[in-house]
Amino acid sequence: MNRTSAQDSPASCSRSLIFNFEATQADNVRQVPVWRMPDGSSFFFQDGMTIDADGAPNAYNPDNTGLDDLANAGFPGHWGALAVDHDGTPYIQGLDDPFPGYYVSTTSLSDRTKRSNDPRKYVDASKIPYIVLPHEVAAQTGARLGDFAVVFNVRNGKMSNAIFADVGTMGEGSVALADNLGLWSNAREGGTRRGISYLVFSGSGNGKPRSNDEINEQAASLLRDWGGTERMVSCSAN
Numbered sequence: 001m002n003r004t005s006a007q008d009s010p011a012s013c014s015r016s017l018i019f020n021f022e023a024t025q026a027d028n029v030r031q032v033p034v035w036r037m038p039d040g041s042s043f044f045f046q047d048g049m050t051i052d053a054d055g056a057p058n059a060y061n062p063d064n065t066g067l068d069d070l071a072n073a074g075f076p077g078h079w080g081a082l083a084v085d086h087d088g089t090p091y092i093q094g095l096d097d098p099f100p101g102y103y104v105s106t107t108s109l110s111d112r113t114k115r116s117n118d119p120r121k122y123v124d125a126s127k128i129p130y131i132v133l134p135h136e137v138a139a140q141t142g143a144r145l146g147d148f149a150v151v152f153n154v155r156n157g158k159m160s161n162a163i164f165a166d167v168g169t170m171g172e173g174s175v176a177l178a179d180n181l182g183l184w185s186n187a188r189e190g191g192t193r194r195g196i197s198y199l200v201f202s203g204s205g206n207g208k209p210r211s212n213d214e215i216n217e218q219a220a221s222l223l224r225d226w227g228g229t230e231r232m233v234s235c236s237a238n
Contacts, residue, residue: 148200
């Protein structure tokens with residue numbers, strides 16, 4: 001089915017299985033089917049959502065009073081979510097930065113024109129709706145950082161445009177994305193275990209961070225061409 005036929009039959013949700021991703025969280029192991037849509041570039045899956053604060057300038061601090069638990073940023077010698085100097089020491093924001101005294105939290109997608117110790121280099125989870133994908137899912141689907149997505153909360157019918165901005169666990173989204181979907185967006189305790197549908201448009205981005213206006217414009221256009229809200233609801237129901 002091409003895009004034209006998808007528009008003619010918006011409720012159609014034919015798809016083919018790419019693979020079953022085995023997601024592990026705490027002691028819970030679950031299979032998440034990842035589906036290729038007929039247009040050949042987009043893919044779809046349904047899961048829960050944990051909350052990612054990475055990239056927000058107030059995500060982490062030495063006193064562990066930031067948006068997220070410091071343990072989720074890594075540990076000395078292996079800081080996965082903090083910008084570090086050549087010795088592996090995390091940068092501390094200065095007086096001219098958004099949150100002096102806080103660490104500089106990173107995302108995989110970043111503005112390459114800015115220095116690594118500049119918190120503005122990274123995608124702010126508190127302001128930008130973004131999704132997180134595991135390395136394996138990105139590799140299997142052709143998704144690249146900066147690609148656009150649409151995310152749907154099956155339980156309350158709320159939908160949000162988004163960008164692929166971080167590599168990590170399956171079923172994870174930014175604080176701003178959770179807010180848009182009507183979820184509890186607390187990075188330490190919020191989120192939901194099920195009922196979130198993700199539609200990702202592989203190859204749709206340019207590998208750079210985008211503003212909310214750009215994300216909304218581009219993702220909305222891609223969704224219309226794909227089949228619109230009615231098709232998204234149909235795929236979620238199926």
